[in-house]
Amino acid sequence: MQKLVLTEEQQMLKDAAQGLFGEQAPVSQLRKLRDEKDPLGYVPEFWNHAVELGLAGTLVPESHGGSEFGHVGMGQVMEEGGRTLAASPLFASGVLGACALILAGNDSQKEILNGIADGSHLTALAIDETGRHQPLRVATKAEAQGDGFVLNGSKTFVVDGHIANTLIVSARTSGGERDESGITLFLVDPKAEGVTVERTIFPDGRNYAKVTLDNVAVGADAVLGEKDQGSAPLQKLLDIGSAHLAAELLGLSSEAFDRTVAYMKERKQFGVYISSFQALQHRAAHMWSELEQVKSMVLKAFMALDAGDEQASMLASAAKAKASQVAELVTNEGVQLHGGMGMTDEYDIGLFMKRARPVQLLLGDFRYHADRVAGLKGF
Amino acid sequence: MTDLDTFRQETRAWLEENCPQSMRSPMKSDKDVCWGGRNFKFQSEDQRLWLERMADKGWTAPDWPTEYGGGGLSREQHKVLLEEMARIQARPPLNSFGIWMIGPAILKFGSEALKQQHLPPIVRGEIRWCQGYSEPGAGSDLAGLQARAEDKGDHFIVNGQKIWTSYADKADWMFALVRTNPDVKKQEGISLVLFDMETPGVSTRPIKLISGESPFCETFLDDVRVEKDQVVGEVDKGWTIAKYLLTHERSMIGNMGSTAAGQKTLAELAVDAVGLEDGKLADPMLRTEIASWAIDSIGYELTAERAKDQAKSGQGVGNVSAMLKLAGTELNKRRYELLVAAYGSEGLLWEGDDRPAGALPQEWLRTKGNSIEGGTSEVQLNIIAKNILGLG
Numbered sequence A: 001m002q003k004l005v006l007t008e009e010q011q012m013l014k015d016a017a018q019g020l021f022g023e024q025a026p027v028s029q030l031r032k033l034r035d036e037k038d039p040l041g042y043v044p045e046f047w048n049h050a051v052e053l054g055l056a057g058t059l060v061p062e063s064h065g066g067s068e069f070g071h072v073g074m075g076q077v078m079e080e081g082g083r084t085l086a087a088s089p090l091f092a093s094g095v096l097g098a099c100a101l102i103l104a105g106n107d108s109q110k111e112i113l114n115g116i117a118d119g120s121h122l123t124a125l126a127i128d129e130t131g132r133h134q135p136l137r138v139a140t141k142a143e144a145q146g147d148g149f150v151l152n153g154s155k156t157f158v159v160d161g162h163i164a165n166t167l168i169v170s171a172r173t174s175g176g177e178r179d180e181s182g183i184t185l186f187l188v189d190p191k192a193e194g195v196t197v198e199r200t201i202f203p204d205g206r207n208y209a210k211v212t213l214d215n216v217a218v219g220a221d222a223v224l225g226e227k228d229q230g231s232a233p234l235q236k237l238l239d240i241g242s243a244h245l246a247a248e249l250l251g252l253s254s255e256a257f258d259r260t261v262a263y264m265k266e267r268k269q270f271g272v273y274i275s276s277f278q279a280l281q282h283r284a285a286h287m288w289s290e291l292e293q294v295k296s297m298v299l300k301a302f303m304a305l306d307a308g309d310e311q312a313s314m315l316a317s318a319a320k321a322k323a324s325q326v327a328e329l330v331t332n333e334g335v336q337l338h339g340g341m342g343m344t345d346e347y348d349i350g351l352f353m354k355r356a357r358p359v360q361l362l363l364g365d366f367r368y369h370a371d372r373v374a375g376l377k378g379f
Numbered sequence B: 001m002t003d004l005d006t007f008r009q010e011t012r013a014w015l016e017e018n019c020p021q022s023m024r025s026p027m028k029s030d031k032d033v034c035w036g037g038r039n040f041k042f043q044s045e046d047q048r049l050w051l052e053r054m055a056d057k058g059w060t061a062p063d064w065p066t067e068y069g070g071g072g073l074s075r076e077q078h079k080v081l082l083e084e085m086a087r088i089q090a091r092p093p094l095n096s097f098g099i100w101m102i103g104p105a106i107l108k109f110g111s112e113a114l115k116q117q118h119l120p121p122i123v124r125g126e127i128r129w130c131q132g133y134s135e136p137g138a139g140s141d142l143a144g145l146q147a148r149a150e151d152k153g154d155h156f157i158v159n160g161q162k163i164w165t166s167y168a169d170k171a172d173w174m175f176a177l178v179r180t181n182p183d184v185k186k187q188e189g190i191s192l193v194l195f196d197m198e199t200p201g202v203s204t205r206p207i208k209l210i211s212g213e214s215p216f217c218e219t220f221l222d223d224v225r226v227e228k229d230q231v232v233g234e235v236d237k238g239w240t241i242a243k244y245l246l247t248h249e250r251s252m253i254g255n256m257g258s259t260a261a262g263q264k265t266l267a268e269l270a271v272d273a274v275g276l277e278d279g280k281l282a283d284p285m286l287r288t289e290i291a292s293w294a295i296d297s298i299g300y301e302l303t304a305e306r307a308k309d310q311a312k313s314g315q316g317v318g319n320v321s322a323m324l325k326l327a328g329t330e331l332n333k334r335r336y337e338l339l340v341a342a343y344g345s346e347g348l349l350w351e352g353d354d355r356p357a358g359a360l361p362q363e364w365l366r367t368k369g370n371s372i373e374g375g376t377s378e379v380q381l382n383i384i385a386k387n388i389l390g391l392g
């Protein structure tokens, strides 16, 4: 069985990503994007650097200009990006877009992968229709018309929706609102007539959008995968996405934790460093222990995804569940242990909390994934 | 076929041939455990045979060197053996403080003569050991121990009292921490010594636990003669060895967090007790709590595995045993709370032959000791805070 440690190449990628994020996308960059309500929501120069390093194509096949380095490798990049709260199209395009096309795309659709790898083509996955993630609840309709379809409905919490060149939309071609079959995935041009994309603002200052589809006509070639059979590849895609979000949560939680421990060692009250209070030491030790569990679960989920292991779905859900739970713990404790400072906008610690919550909710929170683990384990 | 595949095939065939049928089912209670030792009464001829056959192969201590009777298996082979045993639900042939605790310490720190003397009988289950660490005044503050060993030339004379000594009344030998030098910093005057429980001056008195059973004792040491060649490592340098041994003990206790192969999982037991409704556990709140537990248990098992893999790749974080002990024991306590909840009042039936959950009330109470024995959870948190996080 594969050892739960990184290979030398994977470690090198992690180090490279750490260097890149630390130098080109520190927390101050996110803060500036937020303060200036930057229309793009990321810094193109940074994205170019990331692309030059090959990060956008980490999951893309070599035949399409990527490095096909696998989920363990990409996961290290996601984790490091989480540490600096780096804003970039890496997740929506490099993970979700790339994997959607790899899982379900035909040859001509897969041409988009070249654009993903070279950073020129951005994608966004538009699936959620309500505040809570329920991927099978699809009310958006796609009705046959001529050779193609007409789409009507609306999507919310669409990461990078307003900057995407291609939207990947789930719509119902048959069945009732919550049926597993009858869901079809479509590639939709956001510039097409009837598509409205409205950027929405969240506490993390990152890119989300509402997408409205009003009689949007698409051709038969817009169908990604098989008609009515979209939920199988979608579920695989969500497993992958969940594991990568768990990695991001691990990164941001680890950073919030490190900063909190550092603060405990510099803040004095009662004439001593607050790190000398056992009440606080035990909370820190508990968090460290929890973070170690998350590390193991995230790594194992990626290895299972790379190996095509039948446990991959369960492990991805378990990782996302635990990472969400621990991110909530660590970011809450982080603010608490910073005292009044933790409540200020000037101090970075609050930014980690504000990033954690949307990522926890994205593709399902602890409750969603705990329910799924139970289901997959047959209880 | 790789060497490991060959090993798997051979192991499977050997187990098929040598593991008695009655040893191929999960143990029903503590009474089915084989502890070995001079006075051990085997439950059955099969139990004796199973121990003897496994000991012949050295597979009671699979990863110990063959020269001391061990199996000499690599970590991968050891894993295969455990997997193959789990496949047929083979019971562990031997539970042993010798294998879990003092053996590894002797292997690492003991003289050649000590290894020759003590390791083979441990592997064979002939000598049963107990651990004389804790004292009435030295629990969490173990280094504060007072049992005094006076130098008498070729031997020591030991006086003092140990407490919470598990199975002292059933053990053949004790490994004990004693103070050989009272005039230095408390950690620097401690030695780890070995002696036969039949030595004059050793006496034990059982203590009844909250579960009603009496697996541990007070142990009194009055003018007990200990030969100098029975010191593990150097005199006065026992603290390092004691801590090394504790890391083994902690991994072992923490391991209770994992569900043994062949054992039903918490979720499966809960389904038996509560039933399913539309494919889901019929009690939704209980289902939520068990799902949460199951996720934590995956995290624990993977972390234990990652710790071993890291250690092997030389990337080990020190003191992971503290974290694994903390996480594993808290998990095991939660598991039993959830089991009690799943069975409801039926699960708390204290006596009787056909209780639906068997000895669950006693087992549940026993788990409360997991986060105390081998160093309490609070002590593990202190170790992590101090040694890993540098908080002080």
Ligand SMILES: Cc1cc2nc3c(=O)[nH]c(=O)nc-3n(C[C@H](O)[C@H](O)[C@H](O)COP(=O)(O)OP(=O)(O)OC[C@H]3O[C@@H](n4cnc5c(N)ncnc54)[C@H](O)[C@@H]3O)c2cc1C
Pocket (backbone or CB within 6 Å): A267, A268, A269, A270, A274, A277, A279, A280, A336, A337, A338, A339, A340, A341, A343
């Ligand atoms: C929203 C808000 C409004 C406020 N309004 C006012 C106001 O109107 N007027 C005013 O005067 N003040 C106000 N305060 C200040 C508030 O009273 C202090 O923030 C609070 O007393 C904590 O002090 P601190 O921020 O210096 O944190 P610190 O004392 O530095 O604490 C940092 C962390 O260490 C912990 N800690 C400190 N000492 C110990 C110990 N002995 N044992 C264990 N843990 C310890 C704390 O619990 C905390 O988690 C306000 C604060 C906030 C957040």
Ligand SMILES: Cc1cc2nc3c(=O)[nH]c(=O)nc-3n(C[C@H](O)[C@H](O)[C@H](O)COP(=O)(O)OP(=O)(O)OC[C@H]3O[C@@H](n4cnc5c(N)ncnc54)[C@H](O)[C@@H]3O)c2cc1C
Pocket (backbone or CB within 6 Å): B130, B131, B132, B133, B134, B135, B138, B139, B140, B141, B163, B164, B165, B166, B167, B216, B369, B370, B372, B373, B374, B375, B376, B377, B378, B379, B382
């Ligand atoms: C089932 C069982 C089997 C055992 N078997 C053996 C055996 O075979 N051999 C043997 O030698 N011993 C054995 N022990 C003893 C065990 O190692 C001790 O009970 C344990 O180390 C705790 O010591 P204590 O009981 O004196 O508790 P104390 O040290 O008195 O602790 C009482 C409470 O105070 C807390 N506490 C103490 N110090 C600190 C601190 N610095 N910071 C924060 N909290 C603190 C503890 O966590 C605990 O909650 C066994 C114990 C149990 C329960």
